[in-house]
Amino acid sequence: MEVVGEAETETRALKPCLLRRNHSREQHGVAASCLEELRSKACDILAIDKSLAPVTLVLAEDGTIVDDDDYFLCLPSNTKFVALANNEKWAYSNSDGGTAWISQESFDVDETDSGSGLKWKNVARQLKEDLSSIILLSEEDLQVLIDVPCSDLAQELCQSCVTVQGLQNTLQQVLDQREEARQSKQLLELYLQALEKEGSILSKQQEAGAGFSDKMDAVDAGSNHESASEITLTSQVLNALKEKPAPELSLSSRDLELVTKEDPKALAVALSWGLKNTETLQQACHQELSLRLQQVQSLRSLRSMSARKSSLSGEPRKPKRAKQEPT
Numbered sequence: 001m002e003v004v005g006e007a008e009t010e011t012r013a014l015k016p017c018l019l020r021r022n023h024s025r026e027q028h029g030v031a032a033s034c035l036e037e038l039r040s041k042a043c044d045i046l047a048i049d050k051s052l053a054p055v056t057l058v059l060a061e062d063g064t065i066v067d068d069d070d071y072f073l074c075l076p077s078n079t080k081f082v083a084l085a086n087n088e089k090w091a092y093s094n095s096d097g098g099t100a101w102i103s104q105e106s107f108d109v110d111e112t113d114s115g116s117g118l119k120w121k122n123v124a125r126q127l128k129e130d131l132s133s134i135i136l137l138s139e140e141d142l143q144v145l146i147d148v149p150c151s152d153l154a155q156e157l158c159q160s161c162v163t164v165q166g167l168q169n170t171l172q173q174v175l176d177q178r179e180e181a182r183q184s185k186q187l188l189e190l191y192l193q194a195l196e197k198e199g200s201i202l203s204k205q206q207e208a209g210a211g212f213s214d215k216m217d218a219v220d221a222g223s224n225h226e227s228a229s230e231i232t233l234t235s236q237v238l239n240a241l242k243e244k245p246a247p248e249l250s251l252s253s254r255d256l257e258l259v260t261k262e263d264p265k266a267l268a269v270a271l272s273w274g275l276k277n278t279e280t281l282q283q284a285c286h287q288e289l290s291l292r293l294q295q296v297q298s299l300r301s302l303r304s305m306s307a308r309k310s311s312l313s314g315e316p317r318k319p320k321r322a323k324q325e326p327t
Helices: 002-011 035-045 069-074 104-113 117-129 131-136 139-147 150-157 161-197 201-222 235-243 253-261 264-271 275-312
Strands: 015-021 028-032 055-059 079-085
Touching (some): 015 035, 035 069, 035 079, 117 150, 131 275, 139 161, 150 161, 235 264, 253 275
Parallel strands (some): 015 079
Antiparallel strands (some): 015 028, 055 079
16 A cells, blocks of 8 residues: 555656745745655755754745645645744735835735735735636635736736636636625525524424524633634634624635634634634535635646647647737
């Protein structure tokens, strides 16, 4: 069985990544086929003492912990990682030429104050690296790219205005599909509520018992103030969970992953919800994240099959170039 596992690892494609230590700007380029390989190379290249294990890999841009191989494979090439040894805490680095190191909490505030000018460029670069990342974008990111002038986005993506206009139309379709899914879910919830109201006295008693259980869970969760302090979600994500009818559709995949990893009791305290409702929310976020990852993997499989067919046909793959007028 070990020989088969090694053979499978060798056949997996290598993903180019960028590595650095916390509070350092010196980056190292590496290629790895899985998280464990990347973690091992990080220890060797960054000279991390084995006694400082475990080593945690987080995304340099927002500190998201990456500990799932499937999620790692969905990340675009040259994603920047920060290696945290033992109990180190991630800190945001202003890599645009500044010299200040600030905490994640300060970064959340500064990002709002700086406007959407820098944000849309960062999202556009992510899209340029891997077009399939459209599925992983939040509704806010999709709307940002839709609102950008076509000429500005075309310049950033190095594409023609016609191509970028088609891309923005696709982004709008993805946004519309999520809104339709949200409305369908709302209609289904209303229908279920109507059925419950028309139910028998027994069903009403069961609902009352469930409501009492939720209140008890909320009281138990409210008494545990230490759990509430462990919440790592930003205020923006918490507001989306509270206010939107189907929040899992509006969050990015990274935010969905953070929600699913939160302790249910701590999250219930932060949202002022019952434990049962909180667990249902986390389950919905987990299902949405799994669906998006499956869609990304399907797109990449189609690309791989297309490339394999082209190589079998014996036709050399030439880069597409614009047609030139005869001189």
